[in-house]
Amino acid sequence: MTTSHTAPKRRRLVNLRNFPSFTAVSWGVLFFLYIPLAYVLFYSFNSSRIATIWQSFSLHWYSVTFHDPDIQRALSNSIKIAIGATIFSTFFAVIAALGLLRMKRAGSAFAWALIGAPLLIAEIVLAVGTLAFFRAVNIPLGLVAMTIAHTAFCIPFALIPIRARLGQLDNAPFEAAADLGANEVQILRRITLPLLAPAIISGALLAFAISIDDFITSFFLSGPGSTTLPVFIFGMIRSTVTPEVDAISSLLLLFSGVVLISSYVLNRRRR
Amino acid sequence: MSKKHVKQLEGRPGQTSPLLALPTVIFLTIGIGIPILVTIIYSFLDRAEIGMGVKWHFNPTSYKSLFIIENLDGTTGFDSRWIKVLWNSFLYSGITTIVTAIFSIPIAMWIATRDENKRNILLAAVTLPFWISILIRTYGIRQIIDDNGPIGTIMHKLGYAHYHIIYTPTATLIGLVYVFLPFMILPIYSSAERFDFRMAEAAYDLGARRWTVLRRIVLPSIRPGIIAGIALVFIPALGSFLQSDMLGGGKTNMIANVIALNFGQARNWPFGCALSVLLIALTLGFVKLIQWIGKKSTGEKVSFI
Numbered sequence: 001m002t003t004s005h006t007a008p009k010r011r012r013l014v015n016l017r018n019f020p021s022f023t024a025v026s027w028g029v030l031f032f033l034y035i036p037l038a039y040v041l042f043y044s045f046n047s048s049r050i051a052t053i054w055q056s057f058s059l060h061w062y063s064v065t066f067h068d069p070d071i072q073r074a075l076s077n078s079i080k081i082a083i084g085a086t087i088f089s090t091f092f093a094v095i096a097a098l099g100l101l102r103m104k105r106a107g108s109a110f111a112w113a114l115i116g117a118p119l120l121i122a123e124i125v126l127a128v129g130t131l132a133f134f135r136a137v138n139i140p141l142g143l144v145a146m147t148i149a150h151t152a153f154c155i156p157f158a159l160i161p162i163r164a165r166l167g168q169l170d171n172a173p174f175e176a177a178a179d180l181g182a183n184e185v186q187i188l189r190r191i192t193l194p195l196l197a198p199a200i201i202s203g204a205l206l207a208f209a210i211s212i213d214d215f216i217t218s219f220f221l222s223g224p225g226s227t228t229l230p231v232f233i234f235g236m237i238r239s240t241v242t243p244e245v246d247a248i249s250s251l252l253l254l255f256s257g258v259v260l261i262s263s264y265v266l267n268r269r270r271r
Numbered sequence: 272m273s274k275k276h277v278k279q280l281e282g283r284p285g286q287t288s289p290l291l292a293l294p295t296v297i298f299l300t301i302g303i304g305i306p307i308l309v310t311i312i313y314s315f316l317d318r319a320e321i322g323m324g325v326k327w328h329f330n331p332t333s334y335k336s337l338f339i340i341e342n343l344d345g346t347t348g349f350d351s352r353w354i355k356v357l358w359n360s361f362l363y364s365g366i367t368t369i370v371t372a373i374f375s376i377p378i379a380m381w382i383a384t385r386d387e388n389k390r391n392i393l394l395a396a397v398t399l400p401f402w403i404s405i406l407i408r409t410y411g412i413r414q415i416i417d418d419n420g421p422i423g424t425i426m427h428k429l430g431y432a433h434y435h436i437i438y439t440p441t442a443t444l445i446g447l448v449y450v451f452l453p454f455m456i457l458p459i460y461s462s463a464e465r466f467d468f469r470m471a472e473a474a475y476d477l478g479a480r481r482w483t484v485l486r487r488i489v490l491p492s493i494r495p496g497i498i499a500g501i502a503l504v505f506i507p508a509l510g511s512f513l514q515s516d517m518l519g520g521g522k523t524n525m526i527a528n529v530i531a532l533n534f535g536q537a538r539n540w541p542f543g544c545a546l547s548v549l550l551i552a553l554t555l556g557f558v559k560l561i562q563w564i565g566k567k568s569t570g571e572k573v574s575f576i
Contacts, residue, residue: 033453102289117307148301
């Protein structure tokens with residue numbers, strides 16, 4: 001008999017979409033992704049002075065965080081820069097996305113290279129280059145310098161959703177508007193911008209998140225007294241690590257979670 | 272029909288005058304273009320005699336000192352320090368890319384095969400780390416592998432107290448894998464989501480085993496996602512600063528750390544700029560390579576924006 005070795009030994013109903021061990025690996029990856037965050041969250045309730053040694057449950061370090069004037073100053077700097085960078089980068093992204101649609105390929109290559117540069121070139125390279133340039137032309141380090149640099153590297157992030165939406169637009173409303181005699185400015189104001197609005201909001205949210213989380217650029221461009229929150233936290237980690245780092249990190253984690261969930265809910269409702 | 276009208280009909284929806292993009296191009300020339308140009312120029316200048324900055328005197332010494340050390344007695348010799356840093360950067364980024372790919376393929380396939388509700392939740396779960404500061408995530412993984420953290424405690428109990436993870440190259444690697452995992456999972460998932468499982472079923476019907484189906488049917492189908500993931504992990508890993516700084520201990524592990532050192536304590540801006548130019552060149556070289564591979568294996572152009 002030659003057929004015996006091809007016949008299945010066990011007859012069991014299996015899901016052909018499942019590959020063995022993929023489920024276990026996946027849960028392992030999720031565990032790996034979240035355990036450090038859960039650990040930081042847990043240890044933010046530590047009463048001990050040393051971040052890594054658990055003593056007892058306490059809200060002490062949250063109270064310290066809320067009353068720390070340095071953290072308040074750093075947070076307010078971070079928010080100021082992020083709001084500025086969000087507004088400017090979203091504006092620049094919208095006009096670039098619209099303007100580049102009609103530009104010839106050769107002409108737009110340079111523009112796209114500039115826009116895409118922050119996605120490819122290491123952030124530290126752009127940060128020290130900007131530092132060298134600003135010093136050469138005497139732009140003082142601080143909030144203005146950081147807002148300019150943040151705006152530059154936020155543009156591609158703000159542009160991604162806008163560009164994706166532009167590619168999906170239907171030509172019919174534009175044709176109709178042109179047929180009815182609308183000029184370019186009217187089409188832009190009454191058709192294009194309203195249709196792009198959800199993408200512009202997504203782009204702005206992305207730009208805000210990128211700016212407020214930024215460490216490297218701010219690290220090189222922050223002047224005396226203009227530290228941002230990530231730069232301040234980095235300094236705290238470098239010196240003595242108290243659970244205050246965990247408390248402020250947990251607050252930022254919570255903030256990120258709320259932003260993600262609200263953008264998720266917004267997207268769902270739109271559909 | 273006016274000429275303008277015809278243009279509107281032929282054009283792409285939403286198009287306006289190309290002049291509208293001009294302010295962005297001007298701003299980015301100042302914010303991105305000139306800083307890169309300044310970096311290139313400074314890399315060919317002398318370092319300032321005192322303090323920070325440069326002396327305006329053409330001198331390609333920074334590039335020479337990547338390979339050659341000048342001893343105090345005037346003799347010169349081969350300097351392997353910076354080549355080792357470059358090699359480290361490549362090695363760490365390469366290992367990070369491979370390890371993240373090995374773990375991302377199963378989870379991306381797994382998420383893609385869940386039912387819709389579960390899939391959305393899992394997708395949100397792997398997207399959330401994108402929105403969390405890399406600094407905080409690196410701090411989190413540091414607390415885990417710290418000698419006093421859970422890993423250290425377990426190793427202590429098992430009798431490996433003399434063995435430390437924190438402040439070793441292994442710690443840098445763990446940090447890089449941890450931070451860049453989502454960058455690999457998401458592009459692979461977007462390919463896996465489009466995979467038609469009837470192809471796998473057909474292969475099973477024709478007698479293929481699971482491993483064969485995975486290797487011959489599934490992997491080639493999700494290749495665009497894997498290639499995009501490689502680009503999204505390798506490029507930022509090559510220029511990463513925080514992981515080797517906070518976890519690796521030594522301050523000159525990877526290129527970015529040496530650049531930072533030369534703009535900080537070492538105060539050798541031209542050398543820092545030369546390293547920056549090198550990093551830009553390596554990155555662009557890698558981009559060209561990945562675009563070539565992408566075009567060859569999928570026929571599609573790999574686009575970064």
